[in-house]
Amino acid sequence: MIDWFTDHGALKPFFDGVLQGAGVTLYTSSSAFVIGLLLGVVLMVIRVAGGPILRSLVIVYVSAMRGMPLLIQLLIAYYVLPPLLGINISPIAAGILALALNTTAYVSEILRGALSTIPLGQAASARALGMRPWQVWRFVLLPQIFHRAVPPLTNEYTVLLKASSLLSIIAVTELATVARNASLQSDLPLQIFAATAAVYFVMLWCASSVSRRIERHFSGLLPNVH
Amino acid sequence: MFIDLGIVKLATPALLQGLQLTATISAIAIPLGIVIGTIAAYMADANRKALRAVALSYVELVRNIPFLILVYLSFFGLPKLGMHGSAFSIAIGTMAFYTGGYFCEILRAAFRSVPKGQIRAALSLGMSGWKIQRYVVVPQLFGFLIPPTVSLTIMMFKDTAVFSVMSLPELTYQSNLMTADTFAYLEVLGTTALIYWGASVVMETFGHAMEKRVRRWSHR
Numbered sequence: 001m002i003d004w005f006t007d008h009g010a011l012k013p014f015f016d017g018v019l020q021g022a023g024v025t026l027y028t029s030s031s032a033f034v035i036g037l038l039l040g041v042v043l044m045v046i047r048v049a050g051g052p053i054l055r056s057l058v059i060v061y062v063s064a065m066r067g068m069p070l071l072i073q074l075l076i077a078y079y080v081l082p083p084l085l086g087i088n089i090s091p092i093a094a095g096i097l098a099l100a101l102n103t104t105a106y107v108s109e110i111l112r113g114a115l116s117t118i119p120l121g122q123a124a125s126a127r128a129l130g131m132r133p134w135q136v137w138r139f140v141l142l143p144q145i146f147h148r149a150v151p152p153l154t155n156e157y158t159v160l161l162k163a164s165s166l167l168s169i170i171a172v173t174e175l176a177t178v179a180r181n182a183s184l185q186s187d188l189p190l191q192i193f194a195a196t197a198a199v200y201f202v203m204l205w206c207a208s209s210v211s212r213r214i215e216r217h218f219s220g221l222l223p224n225v226h
Numbered sequence: 227m228f229i230d231l232g233i234v235k236l237a238t239p240a241l242l243q244g245l246q247l248t249a250t251i252s253a254i255a256i257p258l259g260i261v262i263g264t265i266a267a268y269m270a271d272a273n274r275k276a277l278r279a280v281a282l283s284y285v286e287l288v289r290n291i292p293f294l295i296l297v298y299l300s301f302f303g304l305p306k307l308g309m310h311g312s313a314f315s316i317a318i319g320t321m322a323f324y325t326g327g328y329f330c331e332i333l334r335a336a337f338r339s340v341p342k343g344q345i346r347a348a349l350s351l352g353m354s355g356w357k358i359q360r361y362v363v364v365p366q367l368f369g370f371l372i373p374p375t376v377s378l379t380i381m382m383f384k385d386t387a388v389f390s391v392m393s394l395p396e397l398t399y400q401s402n403l404m405t406a407d408t409f410a411y412l413e414v415l416g417t418t419a420l421i422y423w424g425a426s427v428v429m430e431t432f433g434h435a436m437e438k439r440v441r442r443w444s445h446r
Binding site: 063064066067068069070071072073075076079080083084158162163165166168169176179180183189190193194196197200201204205 | 287289290291292293294295296298299302303306307380384385386387388390391398401405411412415416418419422423424425426427430
């Protein structure tokens with residue numbers, strides 16, 4: 001069975017590229033997610049505790065990132081930003097940048113939603129105990145926010161993993177690009193795209209089962225938080 | 227860096243024409259997807275095991291496959307299976323299929339929010355299955371349904387941009403044509419982005435207004 005698949009000449013370009021493509025897909029979506037997590041925390045804190053001007057800037061940014069298709073954001077990151085800033089960036093960097101800036105907006109909203117479930121009195125009593133504002137965030141609020149935000153955050157990661165297929169539009173050789181090229185070469189779109197769908201399915205399935213494990217791990221960590 | 231307003235003015239009519247197709251696709255495919263999703267949700271809660279399995283695997287399929295791959299699969303794959311249709315109808319079908327999977331999940335979550343005891347109470351009062359749905363379950367669902375359905379609608383509206391890879395002349399495709407003509411990436415892509423953004427904000431505002439209206443009906 002496996003011999004038939006690998007020896008079948010027409011599908012060879014797909015099997016040659018699929019592992020590398022899946023690797024690029026994982027790499028781009030994961031690095032964008034890490035950047036998005038960091039920036040998302042910053043945006044959430046500004047949105048909650050910043051001055052009126054900074055706060056409205058964050059509101060506009062989040063609305064813009066959530067209101068435009070990722071595809072348009074990718075095209076802007078690839079075609080508009082480099083000449084505007086006078087820099088040269090590779091397609092893969094532009095792709096990660098657009099994915100990260102997009103996910104930052106969603107992450108900040110997820111974290112803000114988690115914050116809204118924490119009783120207001122906790123921050124006030126922490127201040128009354130003499131904690132500095134950053135200590136209140138670091139020791140009281142952020143641990144609980146992350147604890148509550150694990151399920152939606154892992155869901156956001158799977159969304160990102162799926163969305164990274166759009167990087168094929170700006171010529172990043174990730175999984176969808178490999179599939180499209182192989183389909184053009186072999187004229188077997190049905191087999192190739194079905195196989196691609198299966199590869200994505202397995203990747204996303206693994207990601208969500210890992211996330212369930214993380215969830216269980218976290219639910220044991222903070223017994224008092226409910 | 228200057229913004230050439232002349233190009234913005236030149237590009238806007240073509241972009242608005244693209245928006246018209248984008249809106250048409252969304253206006254047909256999303257309600258169709260809601261119908262499919264509703265059927266799937268009732269199937270997923272049915273007593274027959276086979277029905278449940280079909281509905282649940284449909285949802286898993288949609289949730290775990292990128293929209294782009296599904297678009298490729300239907301645009302390149304369906305003709306190989308002997309199903310020929312216009313690009314427009316394939317786009318509608320693909321988008322409705324995708325929307326349905328997500329809406330099924332939304333509806334199932336809403337079902338769970340209606341306490342089981344109410345259904346048992348209605349049964350013991352002698353109400354028929356249809357009457358229970360009509361008078362007990364469905365009226366309570368709307369409050370839970372509207373926020374996620376609005377975000378699903380906006381998500382699918384934005385996802386129509388993917389159809390540009392299949393040369394369907396919607397908003398993103400028109401924008402690509404314009405940038406290929408003028409090389410004015412900043413102006414054309416900026417205008418396109420603003421059009422999408424504006425449409426999303428309008429939908430969101432409409433959704434909030436609807437949410438407010440429906441909240442009057444809930445007791446909690």
